[in-house]
Amino acid sequence: MSRGIDGITEDDIAQYLSLNPAFFERHAELLAEVRLASPHGTRAISLQERQALLLRERIKGLEGRLMEMIRHGQENTAIADRLHRWTRAVMLARDPRTLPALLVEELKSQFLVPQAALRLWGVDAALAHEPFVLAEPGAVREFADALALPLCGLNTGEVEAAQWLHDGTPALSIACIPLRSEQAGGSFGLLMLGSPDATRFESDMGVDFLVRIGDIAAAALSQLLPR
Known part of the structure; x- marks a missing residue:
């Protein structure tokens, strides 16, 4: 764990930001100034861009899970229909x-x-x-x-x-x-x-x-x- 000025650690900063969500509202200019490495290349991107990328990836993952749930639901419905037709034929x-x-x-x-x-x-x-x-x-x-x-x-x-x-x-x-x-x-x-x-x-x-x-x-x- 790295320590900064006066012994302040990264955890101290993270805890401060989590307890003060309005910090970036008061210092909005920092969002554009903070530069992070892009996960898709070597160029630096702003914190806002990085957050947008993370959100897009999370949405893509959720969309994938949703499509899988829909597919399983359709398969289950098809199986239930087949079971119904088979049972009906047997009962008749x-x-x-x-x-x-x-x-x-x-x-x-x-x-x-x-x-x-x-x-x-x-x-x-x-x-x-x-x-x-x-x-x-x-x-x-x-x-x-x-x-x-x-x-x-x-x-x-x-x-x-x-x-x-x-x-x-x-x-x-x-x-x-x-x-x-x-x-x-x-x-x-x-x-x-x-x-x-x-x-x-x-x-x-x-x-x-x-x-x-x-x-x-x-x-x-x-x-x-x-x-």
């Missing part, structure tokens, strides 16, 4: 036998998911031979029961259910969403999402939205369970 389904396929196709369409599939178990006996029913869930059921939340990440081949996504294009990243119901006493299905893009479903991505997808899907599909 009348045939339990076609509901799983409709749910999956609408999910792919509304959210632009390249690959999706689901399997159920423990369903009503009248549906036991439908293609979406897994007669012997075994390890798949154990896997779904162990998921406290949806699981996302690279498809390393360790998740057996990833095979459901095979459509001629490898799924490089996957999301595993357990379907649960109090009526079933636990998991009664697994919804799988996949993409040939390895970064679509990353292991560190938020899963709140996938939880909602799973809750809605499970609520709709629970009508296929025994009464």
Whole structure:
């Protein structure tokens, strides 16, 4: 800390100016006389010019944050609209036998998911031979029961259910969403999402939205369970 005349420090001057905001009103000529280095070059600029530059930079930063907030708001609105359309389509389904396929196709369409599939178990006996029913869930059921939340990440081949996504294009990243119901006493299905893009479903991505997808899907599909 540098000291000036009679031991006055820079902090003393700064404190004096902060406590006497009218100082520069009484000495307005100083604003034009004080010269500072420009942050954008070697030339000297007045204190007023420096303040104007700082304000412009601050305004530019605020404008950037505002545009980012608007963009996020628009994205959230678009997602909410897609979720609404998907939920509505699922709720309007009348045939339990076609509901799983409709749910999956609408999910792919509304959210632009390249690959999706689901399997159920423990369903009503009248549906036991439908293609979406897994007669012997075994390890798949154990896997779904162990998921406290949806699981996302690279498809390393360790998740057996990833095979459901095979459509001629490898799924490089996957999301595993357990379907649960109090009526079933636990998991009664697994919804799988996949993409040939390895970064679509990353292991560190938020899963709140996938939880909602799973809750809605499970609520709709629970009508296929025994009464």
